[in-house]
Amino acid sequence: MARVVVDVMLKPEILDPQGQAVQRALPRLGFDGISDVRQGKRFELEVDGPVDDAALARIHELAESFLANTVIENFTVKVEELVAGAEK
Amino acid sequence: MARVVVDVMLKPEILDPQGQAVQRALPRLGFDGISDVRQGKRFELEVDGPVDDAALARIHELAESFLANTVIENFTVKVEELVAGAEK
Amino acid sequence: MTARIGVVTFPGSLDDRDTQRAIRLAGAEPVALWHKDKDLKQVDAVVLPGGFSYGDYLRAGAISRFSPVMETLIDQAKAGLPVLGICNGFQVLTEAHLLPGAMLGNDHLHFICRDQKLRVENATTAWSSDYEAGQEIHIPLKNMDGRYVADAHTLDMLEAEGRVVFRYVDFNPNGSLRDIAGITNAAGNVVGLMPHPEHAVEPLVGTGRTDGLPFFTSILKKLVAAS
Amino acid sequence: MSLDTVDNAAQTPDVELPWAELGLKKDEYARVVEILGRRPTGAELAMYSVMWSEHCSYKSSKVHLRQFGEKAPQSDAMLVGIGENAGVVDVGQGYAVTFKVESHNHPSYVEPYQGAATGVGGIVRDIIAMGARPVAVVDPLRFGAADHPDTKRVLPGVVAGIGGYGNCLGLPNIGGEVVFDACYQGNPLVNAGAIGVMRHEDIHLAKASGAGNKVIMYGARTGGDGIGGASILASETFDEAKPSKRPAVQVGDPFQEKLLIECTLEAFAEKLVVGIQDLGAAGISCATSELASNGSGGMRVELDDVPLRDSTLSPEEILMSESQERMCAVVEPEKVDRFLEICEKWDVIATVIGEVTDGDRLEIFWHGEKIVDVDPRTVAHDGPVYERPYARPEWQDALQADDAGKLPRPATSDELKAQVLALVSSPNQASKKWITSQYDHFVQGNTVLAQPEDSGMIRIDEETGLGVAIATDGNGRFAKLDPYTGAQLALAEAYRNVATTGAKPLAISDCLNFGSPEDPAVMWQFAEAIRGLADGCLQLGTPVTGGNVSLYNQTGEAAIHPTPVVAVLGVIDDVARRTPVAFREEGQLLYLLGDTREEFGGSAWSQVVHDHLGGLPPQVDLERERLLGAILISASRDGMIDAAHDLSDGGLVQAVVESALLGDKGARLVVPDGLDAFTFLFSESAGRAVVAVPRSEELRFTDMCGARGLPVTRIGVVDGDAVEVQGEFALPLAELREAHENTIPALLA
C-alpha cells in the first residue's frame, strides 16, 4: 500500500481570504519575515495496488475532475514515501 | 526568498467527514483501489530571509501554537525547493 | 444594583447585539467590549457571542483567541470571572484552552439551522442555575463547525465531574461526541455551548420560544446575590 | 508600446484599438470616437466597453424598462426610485427600507459556490451604498431537472455559497424559491435579494459633489478578477510580455464584507459621507463615472493610489477589475482623517484616490500621465440604446392551443389520492428544508417569519413592533405560455404572499431572466413581460423601485423559459399581528377565499402527472388580488384568523398539506357544491387563499368577506392527524410528511 498526496492550491491570481487572514494575524503573534501565506487543501489517498504510471494517471484525472476545481485551483500529485515518525 | 510548507492533518483517530465524502464519491466516479482518503490543510509560507534552523524552529512554533490545533491535528514543516513548472 | 455583563465584539461577531438585547431583557446591563481593548471595563461577567470572527478562517475561533481582550479574559476567567461562550464564543474558549476539547466541522458537512432540543445536565453552573437538572429545552442552533471532539479520557473526565452541561436530545445535529452541546470548566464559571440562547428570549421572533432566557437570569441572580 | 496617454491618443489617430475583442460594435466604437473627438486611449476604451456592455448599460432592455417609470402608480411611499443602487420606500415611523434583487446566473454555473456567494455580496453592497443596515436576504433559485447529474453539482454548491456568504455576514435568509425545470439545465438562475433599513435622514446617494472633496476607496485590494477584454488590451495590443491569465471567477471574502458593512455604517452615523458607491460590475470604471456624473463637478483620480493585490495589473485592468468587497466614498477634506480612522478600527484598507473637481470632466492619471479625460455622463449614462426587433414566436399559438384541460384526469378516488401524493413529493412541491436549513434564519434576533412561510418578515422597531415583509415569486411555465399574464401572475403571487402574512404590499423590485435579446422571440417575451408587469404595478398601486435584467440565459438555440421574478415588499404596523401558515388549533374552520375555475395550463399537476406544458395560464384579476389582500390584512389586524396560506403551485391540496404538516394538525375537507374533487384540489386559479378561522370569529369574518364582495367558501375543519377529503381519501400526516420531506434529501444528499 502506498500513499499518494494531492495538493490543491488556489491559483496565484485568485484571492485567498483564508491565507490572508493567517498572514494578517502573524504580526500580532510576534511573527515577522513572512511575506505571504496561501492556504490550500491536502488530500492523502491510500492506494491499494502498486502506484505505477497508470495508477498515477488515474489519480491525476481524479484530481483534475473532482478534487480540484481547475477554474480557480491548481494541483500537484505526488507519491509519498512512508517514513515512520516523520509526523509530529 | 524561500517557501516553507506546513501540512496539517487531523489525527488518525479523529473522524474526517470531508475525506470520507471524497472516498464515498470515488466508486461513482469510476475509481476503485483507494482504501482511504484524508483531507487536511496545506499552508505555503513565503519566508523573507534565509531558512536556517532558527527560522524553521520559529515556524515550527507557529504551526504548533497557531496553524494547527494539536488537540485534534498533527502537522509537518518542510522547506520546499521552488521548482518552476512543477504545478499543473 | 444590577449586574454589568460584557459582550465582546470581535471582527466578524454577529450575535453581539442580540446578546446585548437578551441581557437587557433579563434585567442586567449589557456592556460592549472591543477585541482590541485589554480593558474589561470592570464587568461582572462576559459573554463571547456567536458569529464568524475572522471569517472562521484557519479554524473557528483560532484567530480571535489571540485578541488583546482575550489576554485579560483568560487570566480573569481562571480567577473566577463568569464567562459564557455561545457558538463562535465556545469555539474561542476551546481554542484558548479555557475549555477542553475542540470544535470541528459538522459531520454532514453543511451549515445547519434548526430549533434544537437539549437536556440540561448540570444546573449548578453560573449560567444554568435557573434551569433544573434534567429539564428539556429548545434552543436555536446554527453553525458550520459544531462537532465537539475530545479524547476518550477527557470525555470520561467531563462526564465523571458533571461538566457536560447540555446534551443534544433526539437528534445529534453535528456529530458531537457523546451528544455534547455544552460543557463547563472545573470551577463552573466558564461555560460554552453551540446553540444560541440569545435567540430564544422573545415570543415573537426566532422560534417563538423563550427557553434561552434562564441563561441570563441565572447569571444575573448569582451576581446580584454576590453583591 | 508604452503608456497610451490622452496626448498620445490625440497625436496617433490611426492606431487600431481592439474594440471588437472588448465587445463593442463598430458603430459603438465610432460613437466613442465622436464623443471624444479623437480615438480613445486604451484606458478610455476599457471604460466605455464595460460600461456600454449589456450588463451595465441595459442597451437592449432600456426602451422597455422605461414603462416602469411611465406607468408608475402614484405612491407616497417611494423615497428613491429607479436609477440608484436600490430603491427606497417609506415604511412609516421615520423608517425607510431599501431592497433589490439581482442575478448571478452565469458565474454560478461555472463555479457554483463562489458564483452564488459573490452574488449575495454584490446585492448587499448595493444596500449598504444607500445608507442602510442590511437586515435580511432572499434567494430565488432555479435549476435544471432535479435528477440530472449536473444539478447535483450546481445546487449544493449554490446553496452552500449563498449560505456561506450570507451566514457569515450575519444576515438572516428569510425567503426565496427553488424551482427545477429542464429548461434551466445549462443556465441555472441564481437571483439574490437583500433588504436594508435606515432612518429617512440617513439615505445616501451615489454622487460626487463639492469641489475639493476626497474620493476614498476602501475594502479589498484590487486584483485581476473578472477582467475579460481588458487583458486583451493590456497584453496583446499594448504589452506582449504581460501574462494575460486573469481569473474569470471571483472569490468572495464575506469576512471582509462584514467589516465593510460595520465600518460604512459607523461612517454614516458620524455623517462623514457625502456620496457613496459600491464597486460591482465594471469596478472603478463604474464607480467613478457614476459618482462623477450624478454629482456636480468633475473628478480627478490617481490610479497609482489604488491598493493592488497584483502589482502587474495595467491601468486598463485596474479600471475594469471586478474584485469584490470594495466601496468608494466621497468625503469632505476635514473629515477624511476620521473616515480613515474608522476604517483602521475595522482593519479595512482605505486610500484617498482622487478628488472632486470644479470642471465637468473625469480625469484619470497613471504615473503622472493623463490616461482618461471624458465627460463621465457619456460613459455612465449615454450608452447605446437598441430597439431590438421582436416578434411573437410562431409556436406560441400551437403551445396555447395544447390545452391542459384535455389531459386525462384521475378516474377513481385511489387515482386521485395517488396523484396528491405524487404532487406533494415532486421536487418542485416537496419541502425545501434540506436547502433552507443551511441558512441562518435567526441572526439579528428580529426574524418574525422565515421559510417556509408565505413571506419573510423582519421586525424593524422593537418598541412599536413595526415590521416589513418580503416575498419573491416567478413562474417560468406560466410566462412561457403567455409572458404578459405570466409576469402579472408572478406579481400577483408575491403580492398575495405578502398580504397573506398580514403585511400591506408597498412596492416591488424585479429580476428579469430571459434568453438572448438577439432572438426576436425572446425579445417579444421580454417586452410582453415588462408590459404586463408595468400594467400590473399600476393597477395594484405598487411602484417598481429597481431591479435587474439578466439576458443571454441560453444554451445554443434553446432559451430558458422567460422568467420574471418579482419581489414585493410590504409593511406591518405590529408584527405581533402576523398570520403564519401553520394550522394551530383543532376545530378551527377552514375557508377558501376567491373563485376556483378549471385552470390547469402550466399547473404543477400537468407537469407532475403528465409532463405537459401547454394551454393558457390562469387568468389574472388584479382587482380581486387587491380585495383578497385587503381582507387578509384586516383579518390579521383584527385577530379574525389564526392561519392563512396563499394558493399557488399545486393548488388547494398543496396549501392544505403544507399548513397541516407545519402545524402537525390534520384537516377534514369537503368538496364544495359546484366543484368536482379534482378541480377543487388541483386547480391553480389565482386570487385565492385558505384561512383557518376560530369558531368565535366565524360570523365576523364571513360577514366582512360578504360585505366586501369576496367569495368565501367553507371547505372543512382543522382536525385529526390526516388530510381527509370526504368521500375520496384520507392521507395520514406521517405518510404525507415522508412523501413531502424525503424527496430533496434523497436527490441531493
Ligand SMILES: Nc1ncnc2c1ncn2[C@@H]1O[C@H](COP(=O)(O)OP(=O)(O)O)[C@@H](O)[C@H]1O
Ligand atoms: N428590471 C428592472 N426593473 C426596474 N429597474 C431596473 C431593472 N433592471 C435594472 N433596473 C435599474 O437600473 C439601474 C441600474 O441597474 P444595475 O446596473 O443593476 O444597478 P447596479 O449598478 O447597482 O448594479 C438600477 O437602478 C436598477 O434598479
Ligand SMILES: [Mg+2]
Ligand atoms: Mg450598485
